[in-house]
Amino acid sequence: MVSSETLIILATTSVPSRVEKDILARYDTSLLKLRGIPKSLLPVSGRPALSWLYEAVKSSFANIYIVTNAYNYKSFERWAQGHDLPRENVMNTGFSAGAVSDIAFVRRVKQCAQGAVVLMPDLLYDATTDAPCLEALTAATSHQNRILSCPAENDRHVLAVGLSKATLAGLDDYLTTQCTAATSKELSLADQVEELVQFVDSQGAHADLDVSAPSTLAFSRDASLADYLNKWSTYLDGQRTQAQHVGQTQPIHLRSYARVGLMGNPSDGFFGKTMSLLISNFWAEVTLIPRGPEEPEYGGISILPNPVADPHSFSSLGSLAAVCTTDGYDNGDRLLLACCKVFYSYCVENSIAIDMTQGFRLLFETNVPRQVGLAGSSAIVTACWKALLKFYNVKDKIPIEQQPSLVLSAEQDELGIAAGLQDRVIQAYGGLVYMDFEREHMEKYGHGRYEQLDTSIVPSLFLAYVADPEDSGKVHSTVKQRFLAGDPAVVEAMQGFASLTQRARDSLQEGDHRTFAQLMTDNFELRRKTYGDAVVGATNLRMVELARQHQCVAKFPGSGGAVVGMWNGENPETRQKDLLKLRHALEKEGFVFVELVPMGSQLQ
Numbered sequence: 001m002v003s004s005e006t007l008i009i010l011a012t013t014s015v016p017s018r019v020e021k022d023i024l025a026r027y028d029t030s031l032l033k034l035r036g037i038p039k040s041l042l043p044v045s046g047r048p049a050l051s052w053l054y055e056a057v058k059s060s061f062a063n064i065y066i067v068t069n070a071y072n073y074k075s076f077e078r079w080a081q082g083h084d085l086p087r088e089n090v091m092n093t094g095f096s097a098g099a100v101s102d103i104a105f106v107r108r109v110k111q112c113a114q115g116a117v118v119l120m121p122d123l124l125y126d127a128t129t130d131a132p133c134l135e136a137l138t139a140a141t142s143h144q145n146r147i148l149s150c151p152a153e154n155d156r157h158v159l160a161v162g163l164s165k166a167t168l169a170g171l172d173d174y175l176t177t178q179c180t181a182a183t184s185k186e187l188s189l190a191d192q193v194e195e196l197v198q199f200v201d202s203q204g205a206h207a208d209l210d211v212s213a214p215s216t217l218a219f220s221r222d223a224s225l226a227d228y229l230n231k232w233s234t235y236l237d238g239q240r241t242q243a244q245h246v247g248q249t250q251p252i253h254l255r256s257y258a259r260v261g262l263m264g265n266p267s268d269g270f271f272g273k274t275m276s277l278l279i280s281n282f283w284a285e286v287t288l289i290p291r292g293p294e295e296p297e298y299g300g301i302s303i304l305p306n307p308v309a310d311p312h313s314f315s316s317l318g319s320l321a322a323v324c325t326t327d328g329y330d331n332g333d334r335l336l337l338a339c340c341k342v343f344y345s346y347c348v349e350n351s352i353a354i355d356m357t358q359g360f361r362l363l364f365e366t367n368v369p370r371q372v373g374l375a376g377s378s379a380i381v382t383a384c385w386k387a388l389l390k391f392y393n394v395k396d397k398i399p400i401e402q403q404p405s406l407v408l409s410a411e412q413d414e415l416g417i418a419a420g421l422q423d424r425v426i427q428a429y430g431g432l433v434y435m436d437f438e439r440e441h442m443e444k445y446g447h448g449r450y451e452q453l454d455t456s457i458v459p460s461l462f463l464a465y466v467a468d469p470e471d472s473g474k475v476h477s478t479v480k481q482r483f484l485a486g487d488p489a490v491v492e493a494m495q496g497f498a499s500l501t502q503r504a505r506d507s508l509q510e511g512d513h514r515t516f517a518q519l520m521t522d523n524f525e526l527r528r529k530t531y532g533d534a535v536v537g538a539t540n541l542r543m544v545e546l547a548r549q550h551q552c553v554a555k556f557p558g559s560g561g562a563v564v565g566m567w568n569g570e571n572p573e574t575r576q577k578d579l580l581k582l583r584h585a586l587e588k589e590g591f592v593f594v595e596l597v598p599m600g601s602q603l604q
Contacts, residue, residue, distance in 0.1 A: 006112045007061040008103060009050070010196075011040060011068045011076060011121040012096035015188040022225030031225075038072045039219070040121035041079055042228065045236040046297055048079055049124060049219055052236060056125035058083075061117070065110060067091045067102050099192040100199050103163070104171035116168050118161045120193060122219040127239055145206035147197060150217065157218040158193050167203050174199070190221055247358045248290040252390050256383035257599045258282035258374040259426045260463065260557035260564040263523055264435075264501035269420035270483050270490075271439040273498035275505060276426040277458060278599040284366035284379035286336070288387040291359045299356060301340070303333050304363035326468075327370075335377060336362055338414035339384040342406055347394065354392040362387070369592075371469040373558025375423035381407050382427040401447045404428045421448065423558075430601040431455050434505050436498075455598040457508040459516065462579065463594045464543050464554070464586050465562035477535045493530040497523065517553045517568040524555035536560070543591060550582035564596070 016024065017039040023031055034042060041048040058064060064085065068076045073092040080090045093105050103118060146162040187195065200206050223232055257278045264274035291298050305312055309332035314320040340362075347354050364383065368376030385407050389395040398406070404424035411417040425448070426433050432455045437448040482490045500523050507515040524544060528536050540556065543563045547554035551574070554565030567575050583593040 005061060005114050006106075006110070006116040007057060007064040008106050008116050008118045009054075009064070009066045009121055010099055010102060010118055010192065011038065011066055011072065012093055012099070012102045013189045013192055014069045014071045014095065014186055017122075017189065017221065017223075019223050019225050019228045022228075026225070036075075038075055038121070040123075041075055042233075044124060044219070044232060045234055045239065046295070049232075050079065050121055051083065052125045052239075053119070053123045054083060054085075056127070057119075058085075063089070063110070063112070065089050065091055065106050066121075067093055067106050069096055070094050096186055096192070098187055099196040100171060101175055102192075103168075103196075104175055107168055107171060112168060113165070114168075115165045116163045118163065118196065120158065120160075120189065120218070122189065122221065123159060124217055124219055124236060126217055126236065145200045145203055147200055147206060147208050149208070157221075158197060159218065161196050161200055163200070167200075174202075247355065248288075248360075248391055249292075251290070252288040252387050253285060254288075254383045254386040254390070255283045255285045256379040256386065256427045257430075258368045258376065258379060259423055260374070260461070260596065261422060262432075262458070262557075262564065263504040263519060264497045265422060265523075265556065265558065266420065266527070267494045267497035267501075268422035268435065268437055269480070270494040270497075271437050271442060272494045273434070273436050273501040274422045275432070275434050275453075275501050276422050277432050277455070277461075277596075278426050278430050279463075280597045280599040281463070281594055282366075282368040282374060282376075284364060284368055284376065284383050286362065286364045286380065286383035286387045288391055289361040289363075290391070291361070298359060300359040302359075302361045303336050304361055305331070305333050306364055306366075309333075309364075309366065332364060332366070332377075332380060334415060335380045335410070336364060336384050338410040339381045339407070340388065341414060342410040343385065343388045346398070346406055347392075352394055352397050354394060360391060369465055369469075369562070372465040372561030373556065374465075374562060375427065375558060377411060377417065378407060378419065378423040378427060381410050382424060385410075400428060401445075401450060405447050425450055430599060432458060432598070434501070452601065453505070453508070455600060457511070458598060459513045459566050461564055461566050461596040462552075462582075463557065463562060463564050463596050464547070464591050465594075466539055467590055467592050469561045477531055479531055490530065493526060496526050500526070513566070514568070517566055520553045520555045520566070527556065542589065543586065546585050546589070547582060550585065551578045552582055 019042070020037075020039055023034050023037075040050045043049070044052065054064075066076050066080065066085070066089065068090065070092060073090065077087060077090045080087060091106060091109065093102050096102055099118075103116065106112065107116070144162075145164050145167055147158060148160040148162070149156045149158045151157075219232060220227065257280055259276050259278050262275045262277050264272055265276075268274045291300065307313075311323055314323065344354075346352070362384070364380050366376060366380060368374050368379055370376060385403065389398070404421050404427075407424040407428070408419060408421055411419050421437060422435060425435055429450060429452055432453040434451040434453055435448050436451075442448055479490055483494065500519050504516055504519045507513075507519065528541075533541065537560060540560055540563065544554045544565075547563065547565045551567060551569035552565045553568045554563040556562070557564040567579055569575060569578055579595075586593045
């Protein structure tokens with residue numbers, strides 16, 4: 001039965017406990033992760049200490065608040081987010097003026113109309129005993145204050161204090177008339193408890209309830225680090241919940257491949273048409289490792305950093321600076337975080353049931369060249385998305401045509417990455433896809449019209465890209481702003497890209513590779529005219545120039561830093577020689593040359 005009372009967990013002291021002080025004095029690698037963690041959030045048998053108590057009492061109160069201080073607010077907020085406790089129920093009192101003042105703060109802000117039960121944060125719940133402690137905790141306090149305690153070796157441990165409706169309402173008056181210097185300074189937990197007990201005593205009659213073998217017990221306030229490691233850290237091992245349902249047991253490995261935009265780009269971001277090809281040369285792979293039921297944190301989620309994309313260790317300070325200079329500060333694990341968030345939000349908003357009993361570890365690896373427009377970032381997000389679909393078994397509950405838009409949302413809306421739908425569509429469908437992003441259809445359905453084509457109609461292609469790209473040198477383009485403002489030249493250009501794409505599809509289906517090659521050139525020249533050479537960049541222009549010098553055509557496959565091309569000579573017998581000469585010419589100037597291998601459909 002849910003009590004109408006309020007439960008207040010009083011976690012306002014910023015005076016470190018003995019175990020916290022001991023941890024701060026040590027620099028062992030195994031203890032560094034515990035630095036700065038409030039005692040009540042230290043792991044006990046694989047879970048934060050407070051979690052054991054909260055799980056036992058959360059169904060017994062209408063409202064539960066944790067009141068903490070400016071130092072520890074974020075720690076308790078993070079804890080609450082993992083236990084479905086609303087963020088607004090974690091209250092920051094700044095710096096405590098004492099227990100009575102902190103409780104009055106909660107009553108004023110949350111307008112508590114009934115009585116309140118106040119618990120200390122360093123409690124554990126022991127379900128192996130039969131003592132009626134929980135019943136005592138949740139007994140009505142409407143007309144009487146109470147103190148619930150258990151005997152200790154030299155004293156007693158106060159487990160809870162119940163404040164009646166009348167007493168709670170009179171807290172501010174009491175503080176106005178009784179406040180002393182002692183209550184205006186920061187108090188230790190023991191002092192806060194003592195102050196609260198004295199306050200209850202001052203209110204007259206109350207019930208002093210002693211339990212000799214409480215099912216709720218105090219995590220010893222005097223515990224040292226040695227006590228914690230030898231006793232308290234494993235105190236409730238016998239109560240670790242073994243999951244009733246074991247879902248996935250084997251790691252899930254999902255790959256998503258790089259892509260090349262064959263025609264129409266960049267009109268996918270301007271309600272145009274594009275055609276894109278998935279290639280098997282490069283990929284990103286996400287591994288999802290389900291947690292086993294024997295693990296204490298069975299339901300936990302861990303994002304494991306990639307040692308190359310998310311470096312946390314460096315050989316020297318100079319190495320750290322060099323990595324920051326070349327790769328920047330945007331790590332890859334943010335892509336996994338954003339993907340998980342969008343996936344969860346979509347399931348909640350669309351009433352798609354997912355069993356979150358079992359957790360997992362998540363990591364990625366990738367060999368897609370960085371910053372050359374091959375959709376490396378979206379490959380990571382798409383692979384993660386597919387892994388989540390499989391783990392939660394909801395693949396058939398989210399329409400395939402909607403999934404690219406959701407993957408795009410993870411990058412664009414969550415992370416502010418400028419991107420279009422083309423990359424995510426081809427990585428969802430695979431193979432060769434013709435995409436029509438006509439405005440009316442997009443605005444009505446949230447996705448475009450996607451047509452999968454046979455990859456065998458594509459001619460042999462090559463890719464050239466910058467070996468060591470520098471994103472910082474790119475010139476900002478105003479094309480998007482001009483398009484949104486209705487600039488006729490830009491609107492006409494995007495219509496031109498769409499027309500080229502439609503003609504390119506027709507030429508491939510007819511086996512007319514000569515026309516397709518000319519359309520590739522037309523696509524590049526239209527992009528160059530629309531964006532200007534400063535935006536296109538001298539390096540990219542040079543790769544296209546070298547291709548043309550060796551009887552080939554080339555265009556951007558994405559945002560820049562690479563070109564995709566094909567041989568377009570007259571005599572088939574010179575094809576291999578022309579491509580070899582082109583390769584040598586590109587390599588001589590620091591570019592990388594790759595013959596592309598198309599990747600088939602991903603719809604399985």
